[in-house]
Amino acid sequence: xxxxxxxxxxxxxxxxxEPMVESHPMSERLPFLPPVDPAQAGRPVPPTTLTxxxxxxxxxxxxxxxxAWALRGALAERRRAExxxxxxxxxxxxxxxxxxxxxxxxxxxxxASQTVVRALDRIRQPSGPEGRVGxxxxxxxxxxxxxxxxxxxxxxxxxxxxxxVANLGPDVPAAxxxxxxxxxxxxxxxxxASLPDRLDALREAVAAxxxxxxEDPLPVMVGGAIASDPDLLADLGVDWTxxxxxxxxxxxxxxxxxxxxxxxxxxxxxx
Numbered sequence: 379x380x381x382x383x384x385x386x387x388x389x390x391x392x393x394x395x396e397p398m399v400e401s402h403p404m405s406e407r408l409p410f411l412p413p414v415d416p417a418q419a420g421r422p423v424p425p426t427t428l429t430x431x432x433x434x435x436x437x438x439x440x441x442x443x444x445x446a447w448a449l450r451g452a453l454a455e456r457r458r459a460e461x462x463x464x465x466x467x468x469x470x471x472x473x474x475x476x477x478x479x480x481x482x483x484x485x486x487x488x489x490a491s492q493t494v495v496r497a498l499d500r501i502r503q504p505s506g507p508e509g510r511v512g513x514x515x516x517x518x519x520x521x522x523x524x525x526x527x528x529x530x531x532x533x534x535x536x537x538x539x540x541x542x543v544a545n546l547g548p549d550v551p552a553a554x555x556x557x558x559x560x561x562x563x564x565x566x567x568x569x570x571a572s573l574p575d576r577l578d579a580l581r582e583a584v585a586a587x588x589x590x591x592x593e594d595p596l597p598v599m600v601g602g603a604i605a606s607d608p609d610l611l612a613d614l615g616v617d618w619t620x621x622x623x624x625x626x627x628x629x630x631x632x633x634x635x636x637x638x639x640x641x642x643x644x645x646x647x648x649x
Contacts, residue, residue, distance in 0.1 A: 428448050428451050428452050428465060430465060430468035430469040430471075430472055431469075431472065432448060433445060433448050433449075433465060433466070433469035434469040434470075434472040434473050434476075434490070436448060436493075437469060437470075437473065437489075437490035437493045437494055437497070438473060438482060438486040438487075438489060438490045438493075439489075439493075440489050440492075440493050441493065442493045442496035442497040442500060443500070445493060445494070445497040446496075446497040446500035446501050448465075449461065449465070449466065449497060449498075449501050450501055452464075452465050453501065457538075457624075458534055458535050458538050458623075459535045459538075459623040459624045459626070459627045460624060462531045462534075462535065462623050463622055463623050463624050466494070466531070470490070470494070470527075473486070473487055473490045474487070491527065494527055495526075495527065495530060498527075498530050498531065498534065501534075502534060503534070503537060503538060505537070511542070512540045512541045512542045512634075513541060513542065513565035513566070513633075513634055513637050514541070514542045514543075514544060514562060514563060514564045514565055514566075515536050515541045515542070515543050515544070515564070515565065515566040515567075515568060515630065516543075516544045516546065516555075516558065516559060516562070516564045516566070516567050516568070517529045517532060517533060517543060517544070517545040517546060517567075517568045517569075517570075518545075518546040518547070518548075518550040518555055518567075518568075518569055518570075518583070519546075519547065519548030519549055519550060519569070519570050519571070519602075520549075520550065520552075520569055520570070520571045520576055520579040520580045520582075520583045521549060521550065521551045521552060521579040521582070521583070522549060522576055522579050523548045523549055523570060523571050523572060523576055523579070523602075524548050524549060525548060525570070525572050525602065526547050526548040526570075528570050528601055528602055529545055529547065529548070529568075529570055530545070531623060532568055532601065532623060532626060533545045535623050535626065535627050536627070536630055539627055539630060539631060539634070540634070541566070541630065541634070544558075544562065544564075546558065548570075550583075552579070552582040552583045552585070552586040553586065555567075555583055555586050555587065556586035556587070556589065556590055559586075559587060559590040559596070560590050564590075564596060565596070565597075565633065565634075565637055566596065566597050566599070566630060566633050567587045567596050567597070567598045567599070568598075568599040568600075568601065568626070569583050569584065569587075569598065569599065569600050569601075569602075570600070570601050570602035571600070571602045571603075571604040572602050572603040572604060573603070573604065574604060574607075574610060576604060577604070577610065580600065580604065580611075580614070581614065584598055584600070584614055584615070584616055597617045597618075597633050598616040598617055598618075599616065599617065599618045599619070599626060599629065599630075600614065600616050600618070600619045601619070601620060601621060601626060602621070603621070605619045605620055605621050606621055617629070
């Protein structure tokens with residue numbers, strides 16, 4: 379851990395953003411954080427110190443530097459998909475809960491979302507030549523969708539699994555998605571939507587992806603909050619739906635294995 383971060387942790391910790399109705403001593407307002415020993419700065423952070431409460435406070439405080447440090451500590455112990463499914467998801471759920479309860483304002487909620495994006499960018503794995511030779515996965519939010527954090531997390535998970543990723547971001551019209559797919563040899567499409575009123579846009583995006591290669595339809599995944607209701611998506615005919623990045627990673631690995639088997643079957647044997 380950089381000494382600058384050690385110094386900041388030693389003198390400052392994120393304060394819980396509770397409504398202040400009366401004055402309290404500083405020791406009563408600060409959440410518990412373990413002491414930081416500069417001699418331990420280069421070692422992984424013990425996982426017991428990395429709580430969703432701590433990460434949520436850092437995100438709502440706009441501190442992407444320390445949020446990235448906390449996420450790196452978790453990544454030293456677990457796979458990326460597991461960290462995103464666990465620590466990060468729980469922290470974002472806390473932020474949403476406190477906004478819904480009126481304990482934090484929409485300002486903190488928006489700041490946290492922006493801070494997550496910056497923190498995720500800080501913990502991206504360096505891209506090298508090996509990141510350009512894997513099969514291509516295309517990620518997109520359907521038309522009208524404004525949430526892209528899930529796409530950013532899936533992007534990193536798939537890259538860690540050996541995929542080449544084209545993350546088109548949120549709010550991609552179905553026609554533009556189809557045009558991109560027709561110009562690139564994608565092996566997997568992942569779509570995201572949040573609210574039920576995005577269902578028609580999602581249906582159009584799925585149809586557009588299927589039409590690009592009708593004789594051998596592209597595998598299509600659907601995630602986001604809308605995937606929490608399997609009955610809502612029952613007639614879409616997609617290959618995978620869900621909200622777990624661990625499960626998404628497992629499905630994508632199966633697709634990649636089938637691609638490898640098909641490629642080997644096409645290579646003629648030498649006499």
